[in-house]
Amino acid sequence: MLVRRSSKILLAVGVLFIALAALVRFVLVPTLSKLPGDLDVNPVYEGTGTLLNAKALQAGDIANVIVSNAPVRIDRHIYVSSTDGDTAIAHDDIVLEAAGLSVPSNHTYAIDRKTIDAAxxxxxxxxxxxxxxxxxxxxxxxPSASYHYYDSATGTTVPMTYLNSGAVSGRDILNYSVEAKGILRDPAIAGALPPALPKSLVGSLAPLLPAAVQHSLGGALGQLPDPVPFTYTADTHINLAADRTLGSSIDAKLNQQIIANVNVGGQLVPVMPVLSIDTSLNKQSISDAVASAKSQTMQLNLISVVAPVVLVLGVLALLMAIFRRHPRAITRPPAQRENPSVR
Incomplete structure (x- = not known):
C-alpha cells in the first residue's frame, strides 16, 4: 500500500510539474516576449534651442524676434492603454517647453506587440x-534587418540606418540613425505657428536672414500676397541606442528644425527656422531605462531556465512513479539440481 501511495504522489507531482512547464513555456514566455500591456515610461530630453518669439513678432519688436540658446525640455509619456491579442493601443504624448512656449503633441498608435510595427x-x-x-x-x-521609423512631424516613414554596436551603463546596445525631411504635418506643432505674416513684417525680418535668402526673397517680395502665407517644413535627425535584448530606447539624441518657407514662382524658399532644437535624453531617463531593461531581461532569463528545469523534474517524477508502481520482479536463482552420481 505504501508503494502505491508514493507512486500516486509522484505521479501527481510529475503531472503538475509538466503542466507548470507548459504554462511557463506557452503562456509566460510569449507574454514576456512582446510589448508589455503595462508599459508606462516618462523619458525626458533636455538641451538648447533657437525659436521664434511670437510675442515680440506680434509687437513688431524685430530685435527680439529670435530667441537663441534657450533651455529646451521635451517630456514624453509613452504608455499602453489597452491590448487585444497581439495588438496594443500605444500613446506617445509629447510636450515641448522652451522660453515660455509650451507645445503639446499627442499621438496614438495601434502597434503589433511582436513586430512593434503598425498593427x-x-x-x-x-x-x-x-x-x-x-x-x-x-x-x-x-542589425541586419531593414527597420523603418515613422516620423510624426512629417507623417512619413523613413529607413533606420544601423551604425554599430556598443554599450551604455553596462547594457549592450545597437546604434541607429534616422533622418526625415518634409512638409510639417503634425497639426499640434503647425497650430502653434503663424500661418501668415504681414508683408511689411516679412520685409522687416529680411536683415536677419542669410544673404542667399535675402536675395531670393528680396526680388519676389513685391509679388507675394499680403499677408504672406507660410509653408512649414520639418528636418529631423535622431540618434537612437536600442537595447540589444529588449529593443527599448536606452539613450537618444533629437535634433529638429521647423522652417518657415514662402512659395516663390512655385518653389519653396526657406525664410527662417522658427524652431531649432538640439536635445538628448537626460541622465535620469537613461538610468531609468537601464534599470527597467535589467529587470525585464532578468525575468526573461529566469523564465527561460525555469521552464526546462520544471519539465525535467516532472518527467523524472513520472518515471519514478511508474517504477514504483511496477517494480521489476526479483528473480531467484534456480535451485541446484541434485547430482545423481552422488548418493
Missing amino acids: NGDTGKGIEPHSGMTIALPLLPN
Missing part, C-alpha cells in the same frame, strides 16, 4: 495611421 486591420477612431517603428524596436532586434 493590421481597422484599429478604431483616434488611431494615427502609420508604418514603421514609433516607440521602440522589437525584442532581440536584428
Whole structure:
C-alpha cells in the first residue's frame, strides 16, 4: 500500500510539474516576449534651442524676434492603454517647453506587440495611421534587418540606418540613425505657428536672414500676397541606442528644425527656422531605462531556465512513479539440481 501511495504522489507531482512547464513555456514566455500591456515610461530630453518669439513678432519688436540658446525640455509619456491579442493601443504624448512656449503633441498608435510595427486591420477612431517603428524596436532586434521609423512631424516613414554596436551603463546596445525631411504635418506643432505674416513684417525680418535668402526673397517680395502665407517644413535627425535584448530606447539624441518657407514662382524658399532644437535624453531617463531593461531581461532569463528545469523534474517524477508502481520482479536463482552420481 505504501508503494502505491508514493507512486500516486509522484505521479501527481510529475503531472503538475509538466503542466507548470507548459504554462511557463506557452503562456509566460510569449507574454514576456512582446510589448508589455503595462508599459508606462516618462523619458525626458533636455538641451538648447533657437525659436521664434511670437510675442515680440506680434509687437513688431524685430530685435527680439529670435530667441537663441534657450533651455529646451521635451517630456514624453509613452504608455499602453489597452491590448487585444497581439495588438496594443500605444500613446506617445509629447510636450515641448522652451522660453515660455509650451507645445503639446499627442499621438496614438495601434502597434503589433511582436513586430512593434503598425498593427493590421481597422484599429478604431483616434488611431494615427502609420508604418514603421514609433516607440521602440522589437525584442532581440536584428542589425541586419531593414527597420523603418515613422516620423510624426512629417507623417512619413523613413529607413533606420544601423551604425554599430556598443554599450551604455553596462547594457549592450545597437546604434541607429534616422533622418526625415518634409512638409510639417503634425497639426499640434503647425497650430502653434503663424500661418501668415504681414508683408511689411516679412520685409522687416529680411536683415536677419542669410544673404542667399535675402536675395531670393528680396526680388519676389513685391509679388507675394499680403499677408504672406507660410509653408512649414520639418528636418529631423535622431540618434537612437536600442537595447540589444529588449529593443527599448536606452539613450537618444533629437535634433529638429521647423522652417518657415514662402512659395516663390512655385518653389519653396526657406525664410527662417522658427524652431531649432538640439536635445538628448537626460541622465535620469537613461538610468531609468537601464534599470527597467535589467529587470525585464532578468525575468526573461529566469523564465527561460525555469521552464526546462520544471519539465525535467516532472518527467523524472513520472518515471519514478511508474517504477514504483511496477517494480521489476526479483528473480531467484534456480535451485541446484541434485547430482545423481552422488548418493
